[in-house]
Amino acid sequence: MEKAQNPFSFNIEKDFDNPQSYYDKIKERFAEERDLRLNYRPEGTDQYITELEGNLQKYAIDPHGNSIPDRSPLSDEVECLFIGGGFSALLTSARLREVGVESIRIVERGADVGGTWYWNRYPGVACDVVAYDYLPLLDEMNYVPTHHYAQGHEIYAYCQEIAKRFDLYKLALFHTTVTSTLWDETERRWIISTNRGDSIKAQFVICANGTLTKPKLSKIRGLESFSGHSFHTSRWDYEYTGQDLSKLFNKRVGIIGTGASAVQAIPKLGKNAQELFVFQRTPSSIDIKDDWKTDPEWAKTLKPGWQALRREKALINSEPRQREATMSLSREEKIRRQENANIDAMMRIHKRIEETVADPKTAESLKPWYMMMCKRPCFDNEYLPTFNRSNVQLVDTKGKGILEIGSDGPIFEDKQYPLDLLIMATGFEVQKTGTYNRILGVDGLDLEDKYRDGVRTVLGIHSQGYPNLFIMGGYQASFRFNLTDVLQRQGDHISGCIKHVRDNGYKTLDVTKDAEDWWVNEVISNRGKTTRAEDCTPGYYNFEGETQRRQDGNYNGSFFKYVTHMKSTLDRIEELFDIGR
Numbered sequence: 089m090e091k092a093q094n095p096f097s098f099n100i101e102k103d104f105d106n107p108q109s110y111y112d113k114i115k116e117r118f119a120e121e122r123d124l125r126l127n128y129r130p131e132g133t134d135q136y137i138t139e140l141e142g143n144l145q146k147y148a149i150d151p152h153g154n155s156i157p158d159r160s161p162l163s164d165e166v167e168c169l170f171i172g173g174g175f176s177a178l179l180t181s182a183r184l185r186e187v188g189v190e191s192i193r194i195v196e197r198g199a200d201v202g203g204t205w206y207w208n209r210y211p212g213v214a215c216d217v218v219a220y221d222y223l224p225l226l227d228e229m230n231y232v233p234t235h236h237y238a239q240g241h242e243i244y245a246y247c248q249e250i251a252k253r254f255d256l257y258k259l260a261l262f263h264t265t266v267t268s269t270l271w272d273e274t275e276r277r278w279i280i281s282t283n284r285g286d287s288i289k290a291q292f293v294i295c296a297n298g299t300l301t302k303p304k305l306s307k308i309r310g311l312e313s314f315s316g317h318s319f320h321t322s323r324w325d326y327e328y329t330g331q332d333l334s335k336l337f338n339k340r341v342g343i344i345g346t347g348a349s350a351v352q353a354i355p356k357l358g359k360n361a362q363e364l365f366v367f368q369r370t371p372s373s374i375d376i377k378d379d380w381k382t383d384p385e386w387a388k389t390l391k392p393g394w395q396a397l398r399r400e401k402a403l404i405n406s407e408p409r410q411r412e413a414t415m416s417l418s419r420e421e422k423i424r425r426q427e428n429a430n431i432d433a434m435m436r437i438h439k440r441i442e443e444t445v446a447d448p449k450t451a452e453s454l455k456p457w458y459m460m461m462c463k464r465p466c467f468d469n470e471y472l473p474t475f476n477r478s479n480v481q482l483v484d485t486k487g488k489g490i491l492e493i494g495s496d497g498p499i500f501e502d503k504q505y506p507l508d509l510l511i512m513a514t515g516f517e518v519q520k521t522g523t524y525n526r527i528l529g530v531d532g533l534d535l536e537d538k539y540r541d542g543v544r545t546v547l548g549i550h551s552q553g554y555p556n557l558f559i560m561g562g563y564q565a566s567f568r569f570n571l572t573d574v575l576q577r578q579g580d581h582i583s584g585c586i587k588h589v590r591d592n593g594y595k596t597l598d599v600t601k602d603a604e605d606w607w608v609n610e611v612i613s614n615r616g617k618t619t620r621a622e623d624c625t626p627g628y629y630n631f632e633g634e635t636q637r638r639q640d641g642n643y644n645g646s647f648f649k650y651v652t653h654m655k656s657t658l659d660r661i662e663e664l665f666d667i668g669r
């Protein structure tokens with residue numbers, strides 16, 4: 089049977105005599121959608137609340153680990169201190185053990201290691217990067233993930249295994265937040281203070297506080313007046329929902345946001361809630377998730393070092409190679425071709441929506457109108473069919489978002505949606521180095537003040553005036569869909585630096601100003617090489633459409649180049665760093 093014409097569809101026919109006009113029309117639509125969103129929320133990243141205080145504090149409280157007892161404040165010294173206990177700390181610790189570092193302490197806000205995977209336990213949580221690539225240290229741990237894509241609980245348990253294997257629980261401090269990190273020039277040590285009154289000295293500090301750590305909320309009028317229950321996706325309250333969500337059977341549930349977290353949680357909510365309202369500002373692109381159980385026969389064939397080999401291949405493939413056919417093309421023409429291919433991919437996503445979602449109006453609302461990498465692409469097989477359920481309603485705010493909440497629920501176009509539970513799937517503060525923590529380096533200079541005129545680092549890892557301090561997952565470093573690729577290389581680099589200090593009997597390592605100038609220029613000259621962020625619809629990838637200083641943000645050269653620069657920085661360590669003996 090032929091499918092009826094969708095009356096809501098924005099149809100653009102391909103003109104085969106002039107195919108470019110088709111792509112240009114779609115790009116016009118992309119630009120209109122972007123402008124619409126920028127008009128509604130011109131305040132960029134300021135549209136979000138990241139300091140969750142007063143009545144909003146409940147959105148940040150740890151629902152998982154109430155069992156950490158009071159303890160007396162600590163005053164001691166360690167060689168390496170990690171701020172944060174996620175993958176950054178775990179995989180770097182493994183390398184540090186190899187170079188002989190025994191005294192390693194993790195200070196972590198949660199009640200265990202795991203970072204993102206400790207906090208994010210919402211129903212459906214999983215990683216959509218292939219597990220054999222995402223989970224680090226598989227060779228050393230002699231572990232093969234159970235599925236092509238790992239679920240959250242498996243990754244969290246794996247983090248715990250790494251911590252056990254490398255003996256990281258012994259000195260760890262949990263439910264403890266680092267509040268300040270001060271450089272003591274006389275002692276040439278960092279003094280770390282925490283919210284539990286600890287004062288710890290450390291020779292090396294590694295900021296391993298993650299890229300998306302602090303939950304944020306949208307500034308919405310009346311947010312605090314909502315009288316129902318409410319939490320953030322990263323602080324899931326299973327006591328309220330029931331472990332299997334069965335307690336939602338008689339609840340009206342709403343969720344604000346449709347990013348990667350919401351896309352995974354919504355199918356489970358749809359199945360269990362009496363009614364579900366999805367408040368959408370911008371749809372995510374949803375592609376097929378091709379998952380399978382790891383074949384034990386395949387696992388048996390894996391030879392020692394198999395993951396390292398995969399990573400090496402991924403690294404080589406990250407260097408774009410010029411194909412002969414495109415070598416003679418102008419830069420403009422290359423970009424045009426890339427954009428056209430990107431549009432073809434997005435139109436395939438549109439087609440999938442039309443084929444899956446029964447109600448044409450809902451289907452139309454779920455179509456993303458932007459270039460694929462403007463927002464994190466999502467992969468899910470259950471998300472789109474969820475909108476065919478009679479208990480699920482998409483509230484399409486058409487780029488406007490929810491701007492008001494009453495005591496009963498969100499209000500859109502003068503209609504209030506009364507809810508028992510409102511879930512905030514509104515994301516996280518992005519890549520902030522000093523999350524919860526004030527870092528004062530040489531001469532008491534606050535790292536935030538130093539960055540006020542623009543981020544200044546080498547490789548996103550070292551900043552001049554902050555000796556023996558290393559930053560992981562921060563700005564001016566490469567950014568990869570598979571974040572552990574970056575973290576693993578950073579961990580190798582950091583342990584290489586620490587080894588150099590130890591092997592030579594040095595005390596400190598501080599990058600020179602010249603080296604910093606070099607890297608800042610490198611970041612600036614590679615800006616905009618891969619994507620035109622300003623053309624994108626707003627999102628956290630482009631600072632919500634804010635105009636940015638050219639040196640802020642990530643390093644946009646290839647990952648291969650980033651790793652090559654790391655290697656050469658280690659090779660030239662005596663030249664690029666001031667060494668304290």
Ligand code: NDP
Nearest residue numbers: 214215216306345346347348349369370464489490514515
């Ligand atoms: P995001 O920042 O991606 O999404 C926030 C959502 O909230 C967006 O849809 C945003 O809309 C929406 N929003 C904000 N304010 C309002 C408002 N006032 N009204 C309506 N909607 C609003 O956060 P997530 O937690 O979903 O994901 C963060 C990141 O975490 C991902 O990008 C990914 O990197 C990572 N992640 C990875 C997963 C994986 O599988 N590997 C799974 C889950 C998360 P708009 O788009 O218009 O800004």
